[in-house]
Amino acid sequence: MKAVVCRQLGLAHTEYADVAPPVLRPDGIRIRVHAAGVSFANLLVLEGKHQNRWEPPFTPGTEVAGVVLACGDQTSLFKPGDRVVAGVRIGGYAEEVVAPESTVFALPDAVDFDAAVQFPTIYATAYGALKWRAALAPGETLLVHGAAGGSGLAAIEIGKMLGARVIATAGDASKLEAARRHGADIAINYREEDFRDVVLRETAQRGADVIFDPVGGDTFSESLRCIAPDGRIIPMGFAGGTIPQIPANLVLVKNVTVIGIYWGYYMGWGKQLPPASVVKRVRGAFDEMLGWAAAGRLSPETFAAFPLERYRDALDAITERKVIGRVVLHPDTTI
Template sequence: MRAVVCRSFDDPAATRVEDIDAPPLTDDGVRLRVHTAGVSFANLLVLTGRHQNRAEPPFTPGTEVAGVVLACGPRVTRVRPGDRVVAGVRAGGQAEEVVVPERTVYPLPDAVDFDQAVHFPTIYATAYAGLAWRARTEPGETVLVNGAAGGSGLAAIEVAKCLGARVLAVAGTDAKLDAARRHGADVLIDRRAGPVPQAVLDATGGRGADVVFDPVGGDAYRDAMRCIAPDGRLLLIGFASGEIPSVAANIALVKNVTVIGLYWGYYVGWARVPPPPGTEARVHAALATLLGWCADGRLRPETCARFPLEGFREALAMIESRAVIGRVALHPVPWAPAAAR
């Protein structure tokens, strides 16, 4: 099969599309024909050895895949060949085929196509786990979303709206602010136009945001700490700015703020320590809820560009240059709209 293969963290040219053997089927594994593989900011970190989910070269990147089941191991009970599914994988997704443990495979409603589907196993799932499970966002609360037009930012806006929150979205270009508006943000904050904390305080009657969803870090984190409400919850999602901020424990103390770390991979078994019993069922219920919301039109994943497998470098360059709104998709097999549903 054709696959993107990384052979060195130091030499980007050593990552290319190669012909390699398809992975062997395991007893609890599901072999997929990959129609869409997600490309994400995290791939940039993985390909340079800077991600917590570190693989050693040679490896194939890609953690989000959607496609059709080709074969199942003998212990698989929930899906069968021909099913349309989406799956999260620790690595290996940017390839024509992948073998995924059954526990991270989720059946797709007919109304959700493959490009939409790859937004779910990581970024909508992270938004849901952060806002619903960890921050316990209540209807009527205010959620501030940093990096609001990125993949996780748009997902967070939509999930927060589904939870009944009022959403303040921070972004840095007109096109990104417009995307945040289209995806349901109630208040748009242009970070070029003036201090973000003042804009948040103005939009909340001086109280601040009850919940912050921060995939950016650096200045965006520091700004959020200045305008989070008393009893607020700040979700640490990622550091797209490249700067891991310090916690500002003094502000956390005086404002009764809870700073919450969140790694979605822990819930799907990618961390060193496994999650507690019952987590698999909880994850499946969350994915079913999210895919149901998508089938109902309440979630509208946005794919801003599509490339064949050989276009993975251009896809990564788009992410690196901050040109992406929502997600970029790779199509390992030629895209056929009829087959995508």
């Protein structure tokens, strides 16, 4: 089969090559990949800069959607021909992948493969962060930074599903329009306005109840100055290039809760495996999210799709920081 292979750390050392299909484990589901998600995290993995590190050679990619080809002897939920979406620790940039049944989820016919690949990490992380960890409540104000990226758009949509008023920040008109299109009530161009001032003005000086921040750096610091008492701030990532140092005095005087979330723990990718109750909870979350998507209440946006052999173009689109939504690869070009 064809796959992208990283021979040494660094994008320059990757190639589109023939490789042996992955071995079907007893607990595994073999999937013919129709779409694979492309993310900034994939670039970090290729450079050896991600928290999850792999020794070359390896095939990157953690989000796939496609059709079941075969099922291991210890599986019971799927059969060949089923449409599925899956999260995998590695190996998604390939024509076939084997995923543990615990991270494979039934895909409704109404949800296409390109949209589906946004759920294993992007929408799932927003769901877990906002619903489980921050307990975002109806009527609260949610501030979303980096609002036009895949994570930001997912947070806007999940926030609206949970009944929040959503304020979004982005850096140009097209990204602001995307945020509004996906449900943001207020969109702020942070290059033209101080988002802190706007948030305080729009909340009668109270501030945002929950802040979803995939940017970090100065954005995180300014967010702490427009968060409501008893507010919750979720550092989702550091796309701005700087990991912020959290001033404990502000956390203290404003009763702020800083919330971490590593979705990989819930998928079984951490050093400790989640208990069975968590695995069951995750499957329930996917049933709910994919049900919302099938009903048209969530609308993952695809910026561009590339055949697998053009994976470098897909990754270049990420580094140019012009992507609205997500970029996907099509290992199976017959679709």
